[in-house]
Amino acid sequence: MHFSLKCVLFLQALSLFSLFTQGQKLEESMDEVKIEVLHLPENCSPKSKKGDLLNAHYDGYLANGTKFYCSRTQNKGHPKWFVLGVGQVIKGLDIAMMGMCSGEKRKVTIPPSLAYGKEGYAQGLIPPDTTLIFEIELYAVTKGPRSIETFKQIDVDNDKKLSKTEINYYLKKEFEKDDKPRDQSYHDSVLEDIFKKNDHDGDGFISSKEYNVYQHDEL
Numbered sequence: 001m002h003f004s005l006k007c008v009l010f011l012q013a014l015s016l017f018s019l020f021t022q023g024q025k026l027e028e029s030m031d032e033v034k035i036e037v038l039h040l041p042e043n044c045s046p047k048s049k050k051g052d053l054l055n056a057h058y059d060g061y062l063a064n065g066t067k068f069y070c071s072r073t074q075n076k077g078h079p080k081w082f083v084l085g086v087g088q089v090i091k092g093l094d095i096a097m098m099g100m101c102s103g104e105k106r107k108v109t110i111p112p113s114l115a116y117g118k119e120g121y122a123q124g125l126i127p128p129d130t131t132l133i134f135e136i137e138l139y140a141v142t143k144g145p146r147s148i149e150t151f152k153q154i155d156v157d158n159d160k161k162l163s164k165t166e167i168n169y170y171l172k173k174e175f176e177k178d179d180k181p182r183d184q185s186y187h188d189s190v191l192e193d194i195f196k197k198n199d200h201d202g203d204g205f206i207s208s209k210e211y212n213v214y215q216h217d218e219l
């Protein structure tokens with residue numbers, strides 16, 4: 001008796017658990033970005049990751065085939081630059097362009113929940129609850145302005161925070177790279193601006209947390 005009761009309870013728990021996981025799976029598959037790789041270069045590296053600066057052309061289509069966006073006809077046909085994974089593009093594109101290398105082409109299908117949702121966009125150009133399809137060609141994957149690598153490079157004394165001296169030194173080197181001479185007052189104003197925008201607790205240092213807009217990356 002004792003044993004069978006336990007057994008029933010166990011079975012009940014099991015079925016609850018499986019219901020739960022089924023429900024979860026269903027939701028996941030509805031909200032998934034579908035990725036088809038149309039072209040993969042032989043040498044496919046480096047692969048894009050969160051925080052990288054990407055350069056890409058993309059065409060956007062509604063599920064019925066209507067083209068609603070084409071980066072080639074905008075901004076004089078220059079491919080678009082954006083930082084990956086930080087919400088500069090719709091969520092679905094942030095997901096769809098992870099792990100992609102320069103020269104790669106993808107066709108991606110994005111559910112409304114990861115695009116413009118129930119609201120739609122631009123007065124019905126994208127109607128509510130619309131699945132979007134993008135064809136993406138990636139031209140460049142580069143380290144983003146807020147990469148861990150850059151932080152370490154600036155943090156010369158390796159104390160995991162950036163002093164004015166360290167940033168000043170880094171800026172000097174960066175400015176020397178392009179040939180335009182910059183005077184000290186320009187320099188000072190950039191430095192001041194950097195601290196105003198980033199030194200949130202006002203302690204005179206930019207901590208790794210203050211620097212790293214992406215938060216989750218361990219420095």
Ligand SMILES: *[C@@H]1O[C@H](CO)[C@@H](O)[C@H](O)[C@H]1NC(C)=O
Binds near residue numbers: 066127
């Ligand atoms: C596709 O859908 C959009 C938005 O609902 C509509 O404006 C357009 O006329 C449709 N195109 C075709 C070819 O059905």
Ligand SMILES: [Ca+2]
Binds near residue numbers: 155157158161162163
């Ligand atoms: Ca430091």
Ligand SMILES: [Ca+2]
Binds near residue numbers: 199206
């Ligand atoms: Ca600080």
